Amino acid sequence: MNKQSNKKYGLWAIIKPVMFQIRAAMFLSSLGAICLIFFLTLLSYFLTQILHGGQLQILDIKLNLLNAILILGAITIVAFLSRLSSFIVSHMGAFKLEEILRTKLAQHLAQVPLGYIITNGSGGLKKVMQDDVKALHTFIADSTPMIAKSIIAPIFTLIILLIIDYRLALVSILVLVLGWITMAYAMRDSKVLRQKYEKSQSDINRAVIEFAQAMPVVRTFDDGSSSFKRYNNSLLSYKKNLNEWMAISSFPAKLGMIILSPLPTLIVIFITSILLMEYSSLDLFAFISALFLSTVMAESMMPIMWLQNFIKKSQASALRIQEVLDEKILQEPKNPKQPSEFNIEFKNVYFKYDNINDYALEDINFEVKQNSVTALVGPSGAGKSTVAKLIPRFWDVTKGEILIGGINIKDIDSKTLMDKVSFVFQDTFLFADTIFNNIKMANPNATKKDVINAARAAQIDEFIKSLPNGYDTKAGDRGANLSGGQKQRITIARAILRDAPIIVLDEATAFADPESEEEIIKALSNLTKNKTVIMIAHRLSTIKNVDQIVVFDRGKISEKGKHNQLLENKKIYFQLWENYKEATKWNLEKGDCNESR
Numbered sequence: 351m352n353k354q355s356n357k358k359y360g361l362w363a364i365i366k367p368v369m370f371q372i373r374a375a376m377f378l379s380s381l382g383a384i385c386l387i388f389f390l391t392l393l394s395y396f397l398t399q400i401l402h403g404g405q406l407q408i409l410d411i412k413l414n415l416l417n418a419i420l421i422l423g424a425i426t427i428v429a430f431l432s433r434l435s436s437f438i439v440s441h442m443g444a445f446k447l448e449e450i451l452r453t454k455l456a457q458h459l460a461q462v463p464l465g466y467i468i469t470n471g472s473g474g475l476k477k478v479m480q481d482d483v484k485a486l487h488t489f490i491a492d493s494t495p496m497i498a499k500s501i502i503a504p505i506f507t508l509i510i511l512l513i514i515d516y517r518l519a520l521v522s523i524l525v526l527v528l529g530w531i532t533m534a535y536a537m538r539d540s541k542v543l544r545q546k547y548e549k550s551q552s553d554i555n556r557a558v559i560e561f562a563q564a565m566p567v568v569r570t571f572d573d574g575s576s577s578f579k580r581y582n583n584s585l586l587s588y589k590k591n592l593n594e595w596m597a598i599s600s601f602p603a604k605l606g607m608i609i610l611s612p613l614p615t616l617i618v619i620f621i622t623s624i625l626l627m628e629y630s631s632l633d634l635f636a637f638i639s640a641l642f643l644s645t646v647m648a649e650s651m652m653p654i655m656w657l658q659n660f661i662k663k664s665q666a667s668a669l670r671i672q673e674v675l676d677e678k679i680l681q682e683p684k685n686p687k688q689p690s691e692f693n694i695e696f697k698n699v700y701f702k703y704d705n706i707n708d709y710a711l712e713d714i715n716f717e718v719k720q721n722s723v724t725a726l727v728g729p730s731g732a733g734k735s736t737v738a739k740l741i742p743r744f745w746d747v748t749k750g751e752i753l754i755g756g757i758n759i760k761d762i763d764s765k766t767l768m769d770k771v772s773f774v775f776q777d778t779f780l781f782a783d784t785i786f787n788n789i790k791m792a793n794p795n796a797t798k799k800d801v802i803n804a805a806r807a808a809q810i811d812e813f814i815k816s817l818p819n820g821y822d823t824k825a826g827d828r829g830a831n832l833s834g835g836q837k838q839r840i841t842i843a844r845a846i847l848r849d850a851p852i853i854v855l856d857e858a859t860a861f862a863d864p865e866s867e868e869e870i871i872k873a874l875s876n877l878t879k880n881k882t883v884i885m886i887a888h889r890l891s892t893i894k895n896v897d898q899i900v901v902f903d904r905g906k907i908s909e910k911g912k913h914n915q916l917l918e919n920k921k922i923y924f925q926l927w928e929n930y931k932e933a934t935k936w937n938l939e940k941g942d943c944n945e946s947r
């Protein structure tokens with residue numbers, strides 16, 4: 351990821367837009383805490399006066415019992431309202447931040463290169479947009495009032511205790527310090543242990559997902575022992591890390607929590623007060639107020655324990671959100687140009703993926719003439735898909751240039767480029783919408799007739815019509831109710847409807863079922879008629895007659911030309927062709943009419 355070094359990072363930077371609401375919530379929450387402390391002090395004051403059998407009064411103002419109750423009641427109401435409104439304000443801030451971040455992320459993701467989205471997977475980005483944004487919502491809504499309270503309440507209580515009787519104040523501080531030391535001891539090494547624990551937790555998640563996703567493969571090739579072993583191992587390591595963490599921190603943490611609970615402070619204050627009354631002096635007011643206030647101090651410090659953890663988690667979410675927002679956006683040209691011709695030229699192109707040191711492509715030079723077909727072939731990992739994805743700017747070239755109709759693709763605005771290039775992916779994607787809308791999305795202005803014509807050209811119209819709801823049939827989540835070949839023909843219909851002058855086919859026939867293969871080939875020939883076509887080919891038989899074959903090997907072009915020329919060269923293509931023939935023969939001998947890839 352590309353971080354910009356002068357940027358501020360972390361939780362506090364990301365929640366800045368709602369700082370006003372956070373400050374207001376913290377202020378109101380502090381006010382509520384101060385009112386509570388004030389209430390307890392005044393209550394102790396009145397109780398002392400009642401126990402002394404004297405007149406109720408504040409300073410020199412005499413009060414009857416009803417007045418005293420009313421004053422205490424008024425303070426309680428202010429405390430309650432402050433606390434309530436602090437949560438209302440913090441929730442308002444949380445919703446506002448959620449909206450700001452989701453909008454920012456959506457706008458940003460619409461501008462980053464598509465390659466980034468593919469590499470990170472929609473699942474990972476969805477997690478950031480949903481879970482991490484939600485985590486920050488919860489942080490602002492629930493913990494900002496708590497943070498203010500757990501800082502202000504102890505400080506304020508301590509000040510009042512110091513004013514009333516410094517000895518009792520010191521004793522309660524001692525208890526708190528003891529509690530803190532015990533907790534700090536429990537938390538020692540916790541960073542490393544927490545990281546280990548979190549890692550083993552995510553290992554388990556990965557193993558479970560892998561186990562579930564790979565079930566068909568597992569059932570076919572594995573009796574489950576190796577994949578289950580991975581799951582089991584991650585579970586064992588999780589248990590080991592958890593036990594290790596618990597062993598180190600469990601007892602001191604529990605002890606710390608007990609010390610920091612109100613009861614120990616209460617007991618210590620009580621005993622100290624008795625001793626002071628016996629051997630020194632202590633007035634009744636100091637005794638009663640210390641009993642009340644010291645419990646507030648201990649109680650309001652307790653949340654600090656879990657707040658720390660909460661802040662750390664929210665910090666991690668904030669960093670993940672910021673990483674996405676820092677991803678470089680696709681630079682749009684200042685003076686965009688419109689190509690009027692559609693030949694494609696790769697000129698001295700070098701390309702390197704962000705996270706990889708070596709070039710994935712080096713010194714790539716070739717031209718695809720307008721309305722001609724070029725096939726990219728080569729062993730797996732040779733760079734064919736990368737070449738194809740550079741054309742619609744899924745990524746930008748590291749060096750060199752790609753031209754369409756003589757114009758550098760960086761000088762064509764991305765909307766125009768997308769309109770000019772249709773990409774038929776290996777992994778066909780259908781939205782959970784009607785088949786009609788799935789095709790029409792390629793061209794919002796298309797009429798019903800246009801959609802049907804496109805489906806007809808893609809050899810899928812008859813099948814669609816045979817469905818109970820025809821074109822209004824839902825394609826299902828990711829097109830789950832259709833066969834691979836049917837899904838592929840629907841995406842081809844989409845591309846036909848788009849009618850872009852350049853077609854990039856990423857091995858569109860690879861996953862077709864045998865029955866639809868012939869129809870797919872027909873559909874593709876309709877799609878590619880009078881277009882500039884680049885296709886990544888694995889079935890060499892389908893490219894025998896193409897205008898040009900470019901052979902890739904380890905990120906470089908090893909040869910290019912027509913089928914017969916390349917066979918004469920007796921280099922990589924010759925070898926690939928021999929292997930292909932061999933595999934096809936083997937399949938035929940086995941009675942399998944489906945050609946090998």
Ligand SMILES: Nc1ncnc2c1ncn2[C@@H]1O[C@H](COP(=O)(O)OP(=O)(O)OP(=O)(O)O)[C@@H](O)[C@H]1O
Nearest residue numbers: 469703706710728729730731732733734735736737
């Ligand atoms: N998103 C990515 N991030 C990092 N490296 C990548 C990424 N995609 C591909 N690569 C690497 O770039 C090189 C070329 O990969 P590419 O997918 O272009 O090859 P290919 O010839 O299309 O292979 P295949 O036929 O198996 O699809 C490989 O070494 C691959 O590991």
